[in-house]
Amino acid sequence: MTQSMTGARMVVQALKDQGVEVVFGYPGGAVLPIYDEIFQQNDIRHILVRHEQGAIHMAEGYARSTGKVGVALVTSGPGATNAVTGLVDALMDSIPIVVLTGQVPTFAIGTDAFQEADTVGITRPCTKMNWLVKDTAKLSETIHLAFHVARSGRPGPVLIDIPKDVQFADAHYVPREKIKPSHYQPKVKGDIEQITRLVEMIETAERPVFYTGGGVINSGPAASQLLRELAEATGFPVTSTLMGLGAYPASGKNWLGMLGMHGLYEANLAMHGCDLMINIGARFDDRITGRIKDFSPNSRKAHIDIDASSINKVVHVDVPILGDVGHVLEDLLRIWKSRGRKVNKAGLATWWKQINEWRAVKCLTYKPSSTIIKPQYALERLEALTKGMDRYITTEVGQHQMWAAQFLGFEGPNRWMTSGGLGTMGYGLPASIGVQIAHPEALVINVAGEASWLMNMQEMGTAMQFRAPVKQFILNNERLGMVRQWQELLHGERYSQSWSESLPDFVKLAEAFGCKGIKVSDPKDLDDAIMEMIRYDGPVIFDCMVEKHENCFPMIPSGKPHNEMLLGDDDTQGVINAKGAVLV
Amino acid sequence: MSPLNIKQGSSSHSAYDLRDPHAEVIESHTLAVIVDNEAGVLARVIGLFSGRGYNIDSLTVAEVDHTGHLSRITIVTRGTPQVIAQIKALLARMVPVHDVHDLTEEGPSVQRELALFKVAGKGEHRIEALRLAEIFRAHVVDSTLESFVFEMTGTPEKIDSFAELMRPLGLREIARTGVAALSRGV
Numbered sequence: 001m002t003q004s005m006t007g008a009r010m011v012v013q014a015l016k017d018q019g020v021e022v023v024f025g026y027p028g029g030a031v032l033p034i035y036d037e038i039f040q041q042n043d044i045r046h047i048l049v050r051h052e053q054g055a056i057h058m059a060e061g062y063a064r065s066t067g068k069v070g071v072a073l074v075t076s077g078p079g080a081t082n083a084v085t086g087l088v089d090a091l092m093d094s095i096p097i098v099v100l101t102g103q104v105p106t107f108a109i110g111t112d113a114f115q116e117a118d119t120v121g122i123t124r125p126c127t128k129m130n131w132l133v134k135d136t137a138k139l140s141e142t143i144h145l146a147f148h149v150a151r152s153g154r155p156g157p158v159l160i161d162i163p164k165d166v167q168f169a170d171a172h173y174v175p176r177e178k179i180k181p182s183h184y185q186p187k188v189k190g191d192i193e194q195i196t197r198l199v200e201m202i203e204t205a206e207r208p209v210f211y212t213g214g215g216v217i218n219s220g221p222a223a224s225q226l227l228r229e230l231a232e233a234t235g236f237p238v239t240s241t242l243m244g245l246g247a248y249p250a251s252g253k254n255w256l257g258m259l260g261m262h263g264l265y266e267a268n269l270a271m272h273g274c275d276l277m278i279n280i281g282a283r284f285d286d287r288i289t290g291r292i293k294d295f296s297p298n299s300r301k302a303h304i305d306i307d308a309s310s311i312n313k314v315v316h317v318d319v320p321i322l323g324d325v326g327h328v329l330e331d332l333l334r335i336w337k338s339r340g341r342k343v344n345k346a347g348l349a350t351w352w353k354q355i356n357e358w359r360a361v362k363c364l365t366y367k368p369s370s371t372i373i374k375p376q377y378a379l380e381r382l383e384a385l386t387k388g389m390d391r392y393i394t395t396e397v398g399q400h401q402m403w404a405a406q407f408l409g410f411e412g413p414n415r416w417m418t419s420g421g422l423g424t425m426g427y428g429l430p431a432s433i434g435v436q437i438a439h440p441e442a443l444v445i446n447v448a449g450e451a452s453w454l455m456n457m458q459e460m461g462t463a464m465q466f467r468a469p470v471k472q473f474i475l476n477n478e479r480l481g482m483v484r485q486w487q488e489l490l491h492g493e494r495y496s497q498s499w500s501e502s503l504p505d506f507v508k509l510a511e512a513f514g515c516k517g518i519k520v521s522d523p524k525d526l527d528d529a530i531m532e533m534i535r536y537d538g539p540v541i542f543d544c545m546v547e548k549h550e551n552c553f554p555m556i557p558s559g560k561p562h563n564e565m566l567l568g569d570d571d572t573q574g575v576i577n578a579k580g581a582v583l584v
Numbered sequence: 585m586s587p588l589n590i591k592q593g594s595s596s597h598s599a600y601d602l603r604d605p606h607a608e609v610i611e612s613h614t615l616a617v618i619v620d621n622e623a624g625v626l627a628r629v630i631g632l633f634s635g636r637g638y639n640i641d642s643l644t645v646a647e648v649d650h651t652g653h654l655s656r657i658t659i660v661t662r663g664t665p666q667v668i669a670q671i672k673a674l675l676a677r678m679v680p681v682h683d684v685h686d687l688t689e690e691g692p693s694v695q696r697e698l699a700l701f702k703v704a705g706k707g708e709h710r711i712e713a714l715r716l717a718e719i720f721r722a723h724v725v726d727s728t729l730e731s732f733v734f735e736m737t738g739t740p741e742k743i744d745s746f747a748e749l750m751r752p753l754g755l756r757e758i759a760r761t762g763v764a765a766l767s768r769g770v
């Protein structure tokens with residue numbers, strides 16, 4: 001016989017049943033019964049945030065760094081609306097989170113009651129699925145279904161809106177294993193015929209490239225392992241989107257670096273010049289394709305994706321494979337091996353020779369300085385001094401994010417948390433706290449821009465309260481650097497509103513929060529300062545004063561093909577086409 | 585450092601490529617979508633169309649399985665083949681969606697719509713309206729000395745042409761249900 005309990009207790013019970021250990025949240029009138037239940041138990045830890053947006057990004061950081069579902073709990077009205085940005089962020093980046101919102105009592109819905117908002121209406125396009133639960137008898141079932149939906153298929157955020165009277169009422173609790181299976185069961189096994197077609201192409205391709213993405217991370221660590229095996233066994237080069245970094249190790253010999261708008265020269269030219277493109281869990285984002293018409297014009301393309309709507313959405317592919325990366329790669333490897341592990345050795349040798357010429361361009365070269373800290377240098381030092389440590393990186397959004405992607409190396413999946421699809425400034429600090437809560441012993445660093453960082457800086461209070469020793473590595477250029485770069489290159493150097501004026505003294509700010517502040521502006525002091533940051537047992541705000549006008553290169557201007565890439569400030573003089581043409 | 589010579593208004597002037605990559609043939613498709621009959625599901629389906637700028641030419645919804653609580657949504661939409669494929673994939677991945685049928689693609693189908701026409705008039709016009717109604721097999725479901733309400737079932741095209749003919753004869757109002765459709769055969 002199932003137990004009878006209040007809706008509020010059911011929430012906590014269902015979370016326990018789902019193996020939830022941590023909830024990120026903020027209380028309010030419409031969730032008080034649930035908070036009362038949280039108070040009376042010790043299995044689930046509650047992290048009190050300072051703003052509901054922070055709760056969602058923390059849940060995202062927690063989810064992305066563990067592969068588990070992240071959970072957040074917020075109140076009705078403003079609590080729910082504050083969560084909206086985080087929901088869209090998670091939707092765009094396919095991050096599995098469950099968000100519980102309180103709602104006014106069912107009898108008050110629609111009356112413009114105190115702190116009433118149409119939460120399911122507002123968040124419908126911001127979630128993979130959402131529910132308003134009007135009957136306590138349906139609550140436990142809905143919560144279990146929500147977890148299933150969040151983690152199955154293409155992962156994403158789901159939301160459950162729970163009116164206060166539903167939290168107070170009694171009903172029977174339905175445990176996880178008693179729920180009738182949902183009809184929502186996305187297909188994970190790929191079509192063997194299509195996989196075999198891809199194997200045939202792999203056997204003969206002269207200029208192949210693996211274009212990997214966030215889907216490899218979503219699929220789980222086993223998928224990354226299979227990707228490595230496949231890349232080593234075939235000898236094919238591997239590039240990745242911003243979202244897929246770490247799936248193939250940066251130290252791996254087939255690694256070309258990130259591709260796309262700010263991707264590496266060799267990666268983009270390999271994409272442009274390949275004759276076989278194998279997209280594994282990436283979605284042909286516009287930061288990748290540039291001008292569609294000229295996107296990799298001479299290649300046959302295969303696409304492995306769990307979401308049918310990602311396939312043929314922007315780029316037509318020759319071999320569509322609907323399924324989970326891990327499952328498909330397993331079949332692919334098995335079939336390829338059983339057919340004799342064939343590749344076009346001669347073709348590959350020439351291809352690698354070409355790639356190595358592109359590599360020799362050393363596209364990440366920047367002008368060093370002995371007086372000013374170049375942001376790239378700061379990241380090179382951070383990389384050198386933290387390499388081999390149990391390290392997780394989060395970022396904010398802007399130039400610093402791109403430099404972090406270029407200059408830091410990721411050896412494993414789930415070590416890199418960034419807001420790619422929505423590009424949410426203010427993501428990194430809360431995300432770093434979520435990661436640290438999941439990995440208390442690890443070194444968690446948020447590579448930030450000063451402007452982004454200010455957007456959710458209140459969460460330093462959360463870091464202090466819960467002893468999350470997150471390191472806030474701020475590359476302070478006193479500019480909205482990414483905006484400034486676009487204005488310089490595309491808007492006649494009219495720097496409209498792209499200054500970070502009236503910045504706080506970050507060291508004093510750190511002291512005000514009770515943590516450590518470090519400021520550095522001389523390249524000579526950088527290493528010691530970074531070591532001090534790492535060694536400090538607690539949160540640190542690291543104010544790294546960097547070159548204010550550095551531009552992030554390589555850069556492919558929007559709507560341009562891959563081979564029209566800007567490599568440095570010299571390229572921005574006048575025409576792009578002339579230099580671009582020489583590059584191919 | 586000089587700025588790039590990129591023309592104002594050209595695609596590179598923006599963070600997005602502003603050109604439409606899919607400018608090609610437009611097709612009309614009738615989709616039958618089987619969904620859980622739950623609050624918010626219709627809003628989610630419609631939101632997909634409005635949110636992504638797809639067209640809805642006709643929409644009908646009703647519960648068709650009372651024990652399983654399943655509704656059938658019939659949508660007539662327009663787009664390039666790529667857009668139609670995208671719409672179907674986006675519908676199919678929705679959690680409350682059980683099935684998506686493209687009746688246009690899956691072979692011949694029957695499509696019917698019901699419409700009511702209020703036609704007001706006297707004398708010759710009134711007689712002509714009745715005569716045409718008979719030809720179109722429309723039924724009179726309400727009549728006063730000065731008006732008729734005709735009921736007609738047919739393809740959307742047939743309803744359109746009847747409406748055209750009634751216009752000069754005193755057409756006042758039309759109510760249409762939208763298309764219901766089933767594939768032919770089993």
Ligand SMILES: Cc1cc2nc3c(=O)[nH]c(=O)nc-3n(C[C@H](O)[C@H](O)[C@H](O)COP(=O)(O)OP(=O)(O)OC[C@H]3O[C@@H](n4cnc5c(N)ncnc54)[C@H](O)[C@@H]3O)c2cc1C
Pocket residue numbers: 092093094153154155212213214215216218219220240241242243244258259260261262263280281282283284285287288304305306307310323324325326397398401402419420421422423424482
């Ligand atoms: C300022 C800025 C600049 C940027 N510049 C770049 C850049 O230069 N280069 C770059 O790469 N990105 C860049 N981005 C990020 C970019 O906007 C996109 O977020 C990113 O390219 C998308 O990565 P993805 O294709 O791997 O897709 P994701 O968003 O990670 O999507 C994953 C795909 O895999 C599928 N999938 C999910 N789970 C599975 C599974 N289990 N099995 C199979 N498939 C699965 C999904 O359906 C989806 O199609 C930038 C972002 C910002 C904010």
Ligand SMILES: Cc1ncc(C[n+]2csc(CCOP(=O)(O)OP(=O)(O)O)c2C)c(N)n1
Pocket residue numbers: 396397398399400401422423424425426448449450451452453475477479480481482483
């Ligand atoms: C919430 C939000 N608002 C606006 C933007 C647009 N935007 C992208 S990058 C950027 C500047 C970021 O400045 P900073 O954090 O200092 O990073 P930098 O580029 O200087 O490294 C802005 C305003 C955004 N991505 N997110």
Ligand SMILES: [Mg+2]
Pocket residue numbers: 398449450451475476477478479480481500
């Ligand atoms: Mg900045």
